[in-house]
Amino acid sequence: MTPHARTPSPAHALTVDPGIRDLRGADRLLRRLAVELELPEGTFGCTHLVRGDRPRVAVSLSLPSEPYLRTTWARLAADGHGEPAAGLPDASGRAVLYPGARALTGTMTVAELIAGSAISGVTVLGAPGTPDPGTRMVTRDHVRPQWQQGELLLTATPARGGVLVPFESPVPTPCCADH
Known part of the structure; x- marks a missing residue:
C-alpha cells in the first residue's frame, strides 16, 4: 500500500519553465526527465499553467531529499532545460510523476x-x-x-x-x- 500524499515539501522542490505551450509536451518532458535524471521513487513531477502575456506550462519536481534536489538542480541547469527556480509555482499542480503512477x-x-x-x-x-x-x-x-x-x-x-x-x-x- 502506498501512503497517500500530502502536498510535497517546497523545501525539496524546484520549478523549470521550458517555454512549453501544451500539457502533452510538458508530460513528455517530465517522463523524459524521469529517465534521463534517474529520478528516485517518491518524486512528484507536476505541470503548472502559467498565464499572462505568454501562456505556457511550467514543470516542477518535488524530490524526497536535499541530496536528490541538489543533483537534479545541477543536471537540469547543465542540460539546458531552463534555469531551475526554488520551490513550487503554486499548490495546485497536475501530477504526471508520482508514487504508483x-x-x-x-x-x-x-x-x-x-x-x-x-x-x-x-x-x-x-x-x-x-x-x-x-x-x-x-x-x-x-x-x-x-x-x-x-x-x-x-x-x-x-x-x-x-x-x-x-x-x-x-x-x-x-x-x-x-x-
Missing part, C-alpha cells in the same frame, strides 16, 4: 487505485460525495490527479457500462488541448 493501467477498482498510488481520493464530476470503493475505473493508462487543498485527487467521469474514467483524456479534443 506506472501501475495505474487497465481497469481497477477505485479502492485499488487509491491503495496502489499516492492518490488520496477520487471525485466524480456532477456527483455528490465519493464513489463506492468497488466502482471500476478504466484508466486509459492516463491518470493525472491534481493537488487540491493539500491532497492528490483524481477527478473522474461516468462512462458507458457503469465504470469511471479519468476526466482528462489521453487524446484531448483539439479545441481543448491547450487549455
